[in-house]
Amino acid sequence: MCCLDGQDRQVIALLWVLRIRQSKDKAEHSTFIGFDLCVTRTG
Secondary structure, eight states: OTTSOHHHHHHHHHHHHHHHHHOOOHHHHHHHHHHHHHHHHHO
């Protein structure tokens, strides 16, 4: 996921945000946090 272009990362991040808003699963929240850090680091 970290190797995508900026535009693709934004789209995936948006999909993640929408998914997290609909999900109350804590495991999924921590996965999102990891993805967010990954995007921030490589972006």
